[in-house]
Amino acid sequence: MNHRTRSTPARGRRVRSNRLRDLEDRLANTERRIERLENTLKGVVREFEDVSIGGPCKCGESLLIVRHRTIYCPSCRYRRTI
Structure with a gap:
């Protein structure tokens, strides 16, 4: 019974760690997309004076x-x- 009690917090930390890593990846991808969109918008504004x-x-x-x-x-x- 102690083994189950000990593994649950470790599993929870692992799940949270994986979720955090996933969120960090999604945030980095979103930041790259926003930067590309901003650069594209700046280019459009330059083209159409x-x-x-x-x-x-x-x-x-x-x-x-x-x-x-x-x-x-x-x-x-x-x-x-x-």
């Missing part, structure tokens, strides 16, 4: 796109002339 990126939209899902004196949210479709 009349486009810029504004602050976050009120919906919280996207940054605002500024083009031809209009701000626009690609997520919620908010649009306003400035």
